[in-house]
Amino acid sequence: MVPKTRLGKRSPLGTLVCGSSAEGLTETGPHGCPDSGLHRSKLYPGQKVYVHCGGQECGGVVEQHNHVDNEVSIFLPQLNQHVHRKLEDVWTRPTSSFTSSVSSSIDVPRRSPETVDMDEIMAAMVLTSLSCSPVIQHSAPGSATQALCGMENGGGELSDGGYWSCDHGNGSPAPSPPIAEMDKSALLVDEGLDMELDQMLFNKPTARKRKVVTQSKPVSVPVSCHWTPSLTVHQSKQGSPFRLRSVSVGEQWLQNNNATFRPHPASVSPPRNHCTSRRIRGEAKKCRKVYGIEHRDQWCTACRWKKACQRFLD
């Protein structure tokens, strides 16, 4: 699954990498003629570099070096932001008398690129994730996102050589957009919470996790929590877990106001609005009805499985 696209150079210890030390290999000019900068060299994640930013020179840490268009994404701790620079505009040493006080706080180990290993990669990852955590996908393209993509792919394994060349983020087998991911995880959290709360609040020893949830017959428990116009959260009388369902507020409101208000005994919980999504039963006869239980084998699979009929759609 690992994208084989374009990574030709990385295999046995990057052919592009000059044999000399990563640091010394460039600096030539007395101080910063861009062309003498990092021209044609390779930067590795975690490497300390300097760029001009807002008329000032800033120290930063390489996050990623895109060899294709020779762009380097750099994290500037000083400004707490990520920038992209052409390789020519990046220095490995201060180009002016300005010595970054910040840079001293980031101790990048001096090692040859060949030895770029987990430590450095992880360090860079940590930097990125620290600085731009939740909004990561909106940050500069190709920086943190890719770092994360690396992590998603198995704990930052970067099996084939490191050097975040994971270019279009297609490294992950399940191509799900980041936002969806977030949603999903949120849901997962919700579910987890839900479960635990279920157990906690209902004092269920355990057995089967989670039964029921949406119904409002007296006595049975549940719960549908949702928002009403007044922004309250309804719970069953036993105060069961927060269960958020996707019902639009408007819809909910309509339901609440249309519902025959049978005062619920001993309860402030709202009338029946079995929030959401149990599909309305269509009038079409389904396999069960059509063929009868005795011919169950003629039912569509869904019907046999007690799922929504696939043969007689509504």
Add this chain to the structure above:
DNA sequence: GATGCCGGGGT
């Protein structure tokens, strides 16, 4: 009570 099917369990 019958029917439809969601949610969940087992394999």
Add this chain to the structure above:
DNA sequence: ACCCCGGCATC
């Protein structure tokens, strides 16, 4: 994924 079923909502 496939299969089954408890149990709820609705007819």
